[in-house]
Amino acid sequence: MKFSRSFMLAIVALAILATLPLFLSGNLLNAAIKMMIAALFALAFTLAMGQAGMLSFGHAAYYGLGAFAALHLMKGVEQQLFWFPTPLVPLGGAVVGFLFGLLFGWFATQRSGVYFSMVTLALAELLFTIAPTLSGVFGDESGISTIRGAWWVFSFGPDNQVYYLTLAWVAICSLLMWCFTQTPLGRLALALRDNEHRVRFLGFNTHLARTLIFAISCLFTGVAGALLAIANEATNYTIFAAGASANVVLQTFIGGAGTFFGPALGAAVMTFFARVTSDLTRSWLLYQGVIFVLVMLFAPGGLGGLVATHAQKVRAGAWRGLIGPYALALLAGLLLVAGLVFTVESIHVVLTDAYLAATRAAGGKWVPFKLFGTSFAPDSPVTWGLPIALFAAGGLLLPIARRMTLAAWREATALPDVVGSTASPSSPARKSQGAAT
Amino acid sequence: MNASGMTAAEPVLELKGLRKSFGETQIIRGVDLAVKRGQRHALIGPNGAGKSTLFNLISGHYVPTSGEILLNGESIAGLAPHIINRRGLSRSFQITNVFPRMSVAENLRISIMGRHGHRFTLFQAISALKAVNDEVDEYIRKLRLERRRNDLAGDLAYSEQRILEMGMSLATEPSVLILDEPTAGMSREETAYIVELIREVTEGRTLLVVEHDMSVVFTLCDQVSVLVYGEVIATGDPASVRANKKVQEAYLGEEVH
Numbered sequence: 097m098k099f100s101r102s103f104m105l106a107i108v109a110l111a112i113l114a115t116l117p118l119f120l121s122g123n124l125l126n127a128a129i130k131m132m133i134a135a136l137f138a139l140a141f142t143l144a145m146g147q148a149g150m151l152s153f154g155h156a157a158y159y160g161l162g163a164f165a166a167l168h169l170m171k172g173v174e175q176q177l178f179w180f181p182t183p184l185v186p187l188g189g190a191v192v193g194f195l196f197g198l199l200f201g202w203f204a205t206q207r208s209g210v211y212f213s214m215v216t217l218a219l220a221e222l223l224f225t226i227a228p229t230l231s232g233v234f235g236d237e238s239g240i241s242t243i244r245g246a247w248w249v250f251s252f253g254p255d256n257q258v259y260y261l262t263l264a265w266v267a268i269c270s271l272l273m274w275c276f277t278q279t280p281l282g283r284l285a286l287a288l289r290d291n292e293h294r295v296r297f298l299g300f301n302t303h304l305a306r307t308l309i310f311a312i313s314c315l316f317t318g319v320a321g322a323l324l325a326i327a328n329e330a331t332n333y334t335i336f337a338a339g340a341s342a343n344v345v346l347q348t349f350i351g352g353a354g355t356f357f358g359p360a361l362g363a364a365v366m367t368f369f370a371r372v373t374s375d376l377t378r379s380w381l382l383y384q385g386v387i388f389v390l391v392m393l394f395a396p397g398g399l400g401g402l403v404a405t406h407a408q409k410v411r412a413g414a415w416r417g418l419i420g421p422y423a424l425a426l427l428a429g430l431l432l433v434a435g436l437v438f439t440v441e442s443i444h445v446v447l448t449d450a451y452l453a454a455t456r457a458a459g460g461k462w463v464p465f466k467l468f469g470t471s472f473a474p475d476s477p478v479t480w481g482l483p484i485a486l487f488a489a490g491g492l493l494l495p496i497a498r499r500m501t502l503a504a505w506r507e508a509t510a511l512p513d514v515v516g517s518t519a520s521p522s523s524p525a526r527k528s529q530g531a532a533t
Numbered sequence: 534m535n536a537s538g539m540t541a542a543e544p545v546l547e548l549k550g551l552r553k554s555f556g557e558t559q560i561i562r563g564v565d566l567a568v569k570r571g572q573r574h575a576l577i578g579p580n581g582a583g584k585s586t587l588f589n590l591i592s593g594h595y596v597p598t599s600g601e602i603l604l605n606g607e608s609i610a611g612l613a614p615h616i617i618n619r620r621g622l623s624r625s626f627q628i629t630n631v632f633p634r635m636s637v638a639e640n641l642r643i644s645i646m647g648r649h650g651h652r653f654t655l656f657q658a659i660s661a662l663k664a665v666n667d668e669v670d671e672y673i674r675k676l677r678l679e680r681r682r683n684d685l686a687g688d689l690a691y692s693e694q695r696i697l698e699m700g701m702s703l704a705t706e707p708s709v710l711i712l713d714e715p716t717a718g719m720s721r722e723e724t725a726y727i728v729e730l731i732r733e734v735t736e737g738r739t740l741l742v743v744e745h746d747m748s749v750v751f752t753l754c755d756q757v758s759v760l761v762y763g764e765v766i767a768t769g770d771p772a773s774v775r776a777n778k779k780v781q782e783a784y785l786g787e788e789v790h
Contacts, residue, residue: 278658280651283635287643290632297592297626299618299647299705308653 113263117256125255126327127371131364132266133323134344138351138363139273140316141344146353147277148309149289150205153213154220156340158314161196161223162189162321163331164234170326171242182247186265186322193318197311205306208292220341227333239332252326262323269316274356276312285309346384350391351398358400365399379440386436414508421504425497431490435483441467442483446474543606545570545739546591546622546709551600551610553583553590560586562763563600568709568756573740575750575771578760579784584743585627587760588713591741592624593617605708623707627714629694631701633687637678640686640697642669644704668704675734676700692723696730703734711741716749728753751775759783 113132117125137159144150165188173180204215227234234240244252252258276282284305287295296302325331344363351362366384373380395402410418445451445465454463462474472479544567553561560583568574578584589595591602593614602610609617632640646665651657660666673682676696681689686697695715703710715731716724728749731740744750750757751771758768761783767774774780 275658276655278660280646280654280657280659280662283639283646283659284643284652286635286639287632290634291630294626294630294632294701295643296614297618297624298644298701299615299623300652301613301615305653312655 110267113267114260117259122255125259127368129255129259129262129327130324130371131367132262133320133327134347134363134367135360136266136269136323137317137320137344138348138359139270139357140313140320142348142353142356142359143273143276143285143316144310144313145345145348146359147282147289148285148306149208149292150306150310150313151213151345152204152216152310152313152341153338153345154200154216154218154341155314155317155344156336156338157200157216157220157223158193158197158317159321159324159340159344160227160331160333160335162186162193162318163325163335164240164321165189165192165318166322166325167240167242167329167331168233170245170329171240173245174242180245182245182250182252182326183261183264185326186319189318189320189322189325190315191318193321194311194315197314197317198307201307201310201314205303205310217338217341220336221338224333224336224338227336234333237332239330241330243329244326258327262327265319265323269319270360273316277356281305281309346388349398350388352400352402352404354397355400355404358398358403361399361403377441377444379444382440383437409509411508417504417508418501421497421500424493425501428490428493428497431486431493435486435490438467438483438486442472442479543570544568544603545605546741547601547603548587548591549601549603551587551590551602552598553586553595554598560763561590561597564760564763564765566758566765566768568739568741570708570739571737572756573735573742573754574756574758575754576741576743576758576760577745577747577750582760583763584760585713588624588711588743591711592622618705618707621708622711623702623705623709624711625699625702625713625715627717629691629698631686631689631694631698633685635686636683637681637686637689637697638669638673638683640701641672641704642666644701645669645672648705672700672704677730692719692727695719696727699731700734703738707738709739709741710735711743713743714745715742716744716746724749 113128116128120128137155141152141155144152144155166185169180169185169188170182172178173182200216200219204212204219207215228237244258246252250257252261277285284295284300288302288306288309292302292306295305321335324335347363347366348359349362350366351360352358366387369387370380370384373383377383391398397405442465445467451463451465455461464471464473466472546566546568548564548566551561551564551566552559564587566576576584576587586595590597590610593609593612593616596611600610601608604617604620604622607620609620609622612620632643635643642659642665645668646652646654646659646662649662649665649668651659651662651665673679678693678697678700681693686694689697699712699715702712712731716727719727724746732753740754742750742754744753755770756768757771757774758765759774759777759780760766766779766783767777769777
């Protein structure tokens with residue numbers, strides 16, 4: 097039952113993704129490609145992190161190696177050194193990711209916990225440092241670039257062909273990674289996460305097991321990197337930067353490492369968020385950080401955890417009671433976000449060189465600044481009153497929304513007999529569901 | 534009772550002149566011990582006698598300073614824990630040591646699948662391994678954990694976790710099972726229950742038990758060795774060990790029932 101429902105959801109998601117190019121503009125289609133790649137990267141990362149408890153801070157290494165492997169394959173085809181079908185180029189990323197995963201993993205998995213994380217970080221930084229000096233492999237500062245070769249009836253010129261290629265690989269790899277969780281090695285990964293010491297005393301070579309699981313994670317990471325290379329037709333050594341490794345960690349935690357598809361969701365959402373906000377404001381990294389902190393504080397299970405909790409705990413038909421409180425909480429949240437954004441953006445504008453030059457020209461006096469298409473005077477009460485009003489309104493609504501949400505949540509998740517004993521007036525419908533469960 | 538006819542049997546586990554020092558401090562000072570096939574052998578001794586150290590030496594957690602550990606006549610001293618396990622020695626732990634976020638059935642399945650050669654199997658679904666899953670069910674029944682089958686191990690009561698923990702060691706089907714204080718921290722009823730359960734599930738197996746509770750030792754085991762300051766001062770059946778003067782002195786007035 098549970099399996100078939102998840103399976104149906106996956107089919108529906110796949111169907112939606114398959115029809116998406118019919119509705120999306122070029123820019124959004126490109127965004128969708130990047131979101132799928134990020135989702136695959138996060139799933140691959142989670143295979144090591146969420147399931148086997150290996151928090152890697154250096155997964156950009158395998159992502160980048162996969163990308164370079166793909167580029168070299170494509171370049172070889174472009175220069176007619178050999179023949180290789182473009183749709184299979186990600187295999188190159190998979191092989192290189194796996195081999196380096198074995199090699200680096202062999203060292204990193206000698207240790208657990210923080211020490212493991214530090215070794216993975218160091219190995220990735222090592223690659224980041226030596227890559228620019230190995231210009232034959234990684235190009236120089238500008239990296240290497242090539243073009244996608246045509247194959248069969250596909251030119252792989254238009255974005256929607258790249259989209260479908262990416263979708264196919266992401267879908268297949270996701271399915272394979274899900275299957276991995278159902279294999280003996282996949283189950284062993286969970287045991288290693290829970291208690292490596294005990295596994296050793298049950299007759300398993302845990303170092304070998306962890307190396308192998310890490311390398312499988314790197315294999316799929318390599319595929320993600322290769323897909324990125326196919327989409328961009330270029331990359332350079334900055335793909336190995338620590339920021340890229342940190343990004344996948346953030347996305348995975350926002351998505352929720354405890355669920356299978358949570359990390360993919362988190363990666364897709366955050367990639368889209370970064371793409372949209374980075375065009376609008378230079379403070380987008382600050383907002384991303386705020387989101388991360390809020391998720392860690394109030395929903396440590398991440399987006400996937402929230403979805404899973406709702407799916408498991410809320411009785412069917414009890415959703416209606418939650419809509420009101422959630423809408424109120426959303427309103428309070430939006431007011432606070434509006435206040436925060438106004439404040440951050442105002443500060444940002446006032447600190448720009450252009451504004452400082454304008455104040456100097458006005459003899460050191462404050463001059464009005466432009467924000468959101470309107471002009472605000474720094475000494476006007478409106479400029480100060482607006483964010484204060486937004487914060488106040490949000491701040492007042494939030495505790496109310498919180499109380500209402502808690503009450504509604506208790507109501508929606510209560511066991512049938514508990515609800516019966518508190519004699520809620522709207523119980524006939526609920527009783528029938530209680531009987532069903 | 535079951536050992537009396539087999540006293541002539543070859544020892545399954547044998548320690549010869551085993552020594553372990555941590556820096557200057559000698560914790561194990563030349564231990565000789567033989568556990569014969571089918572015996573339930575208890576290791577007792579006052580606090581600080583080195584029982585846990587001896588356990589950790591046998592199971593491969595520590596490497597001995599000198600001496601021999603023979604399992605079925607072959608040396609296992611200094612081998613990695615997972616190799617020792619595969620040679621046929623399995624230990625349980627004094628602290629609860631299960632996989633808390635996995636179900637009871639999955640905890641046992643990890644122990645069992647390795648023995649069936651599925652250590653790193655990647656191209657087969659675990660649900661398709663019928664022999665493994667049948668055996669998991671069998672162990673769940675033996676351990677009387679049927680009603681807890683699909684509960685997370687971390688959600689079990691303490692005594693149930695200890696039973697599961699012992700069951701996981703047992704499920705690797707070792708030629709020697711060593712238990713580290715299996716009834717530590719349990720109530721009188723729980724102790725009686727678990728001792729009876731251990732008797733039942735380890736029928737015909739070779740057992741080495743470290744235990745503080747003398748009543749447990751005398752109901753469960755047919756051989757007792759007393760470890761004091763890193764040396765075995767007496768070995769024999771429970772009655773003769775109880776009567777032993779040196780043992781009584783070592784326990785310094787502690788009542789030996």
